[in-house]
Amino acid sequence: MTARSLLPTAISSDHADDFHAETRALDLDVVQMSVLRFPPMRSRRTQELIRRSDPETCQLALNPCGIMGISQLGRDMILRPSELIALDSSHAFDSHIAADNGTGAGVTILQVPRALLPLAETDLREMMVRPLPGRSGVGMLLTQMIGRVLADTSQFRSADGPRVGAVLLELLSALLANELDDRQPAGPAHRLTLLSQAKAFIHQHLGDADLSPGMIAAAHHISTRHLHRLFNDTGATIAxxxxxxxxxxxxxxxxxxxxxxxxxxxxxxxxxxxxxxxxxxxxxxxxxxxxxxxxxxxxxxx
Known part of the structure; x- marks a missing residue:
């Protein structure tokens, strides 16, 4: 079931004899959301499984029920409630979820094609298995929207699916770009290019009364803090x-x-x-x- 809706993985559990699991899947065109509930278990994606099937997706894991440990690309991380972490389907990983109350476990997964994320492969790889904020900024908006959508899908029309998916994709792109900006300050040439692009965008939207640093930063998939630094380096402010x-x-x-x-x-x-x-x-x-x-x-x- 998980191979069809998410990724082919090798699953094992101490509860194999009385294993009871359930999943909810929501297809939003460019984005797929899945909510999984199950007993404590281990899930491994091996090189053999990758060669057999690789959808080339990025998976954002959030809101685990229990404690989720993940290893990929030589990095190890423990995911707790209200935290986010990204995984790459093209690289092997090992994850396990232990129930923190001795009963059930589970996780919510947001899956998007890597090609739709506005990040280079090397930059995207840098953000895998890194702590991502879920309680502030864009991360908070993303987790809140996912929660609202999953809470009651009946409030949406079928035509809303692709639109909601597009918004979620933009929020995920902004979250990853913001974190990358904070982790890897751009070199001089890249900063100059970004500054020129931001100034050109401002010229095109001078007549827009809603023009703001947030709007400019979002258009270039960078954080507002990074945008302010670009202008401050020239002795100017955005305003x-x-x-x-x-x-x-x-x-x-x-x-x-x-x-x-x-x-x-x-x-x-x-x-x-x-x-x-x-x-x-x-x-x-x-x-x-x-x-x-x-x-x-x-x-x-x-």
Missing amino acids: GWIRRHRLEQCHRDLIDPRRRTRPIHVIAARWGFTNPAHFSRTFRAAYGMSPSEHRHNAQRSR
Whole structure:
């Protein structure tokens, strides 16, 4: 049953004579979720089983019932409730779950194709069998969403499945990317490339009032902390960089003859300033005059 829904593994248990297990499987197109409950047991994925069948997936294990020990790629880890860990189907692993109350055990598995994760193979391998946060940040959002979906699937329509799966995939991608950023600071060339990409993204979305560090970081699959570091290394802040370029666009539009009849607050809103009073103060602080004075001076000069 687990070979069909998850991976072919060799399973053994001291409870073989009275073994009772159950599973719930939910297919969300790009993502598969499985909830498994069983007596304490051991599960091994060997090289022979990998050669026989490898779906090339990443498995995220969470919310174990009991204590789950996992070994893969020379790393060992103990998974406890509210903790997360990722496994790679293309590498052998050995796992065992012992019940912490002397009765049942189990685990929830989120399975996605590795090719859909926006990480290089070497980077993805680095994140396998590493502790991943499930109580804060993106990890908390991911675990909460998984819990809500599994709690009551009747609240969703069949058409919601692929959409929910896409959201879960994005959250898992962001979680792994954030952890990779924190573990492996990028080299100078990579940081410069990321900074250029982030600035280009900001230029494309200057008019979006919701533009924020979180939005920019998510678009590039990096943490907001990493994004702030990229700008801080150049002596700038993200908010300051966005504000300066929005003001420059407003400055140009206010003296453009083609826009001389357009209200100032409309021009400001076009570039992300939704509060006219705040825009006027910010403009005066930057240019020493109000937006209307700047427009008037330009018209008089012409």
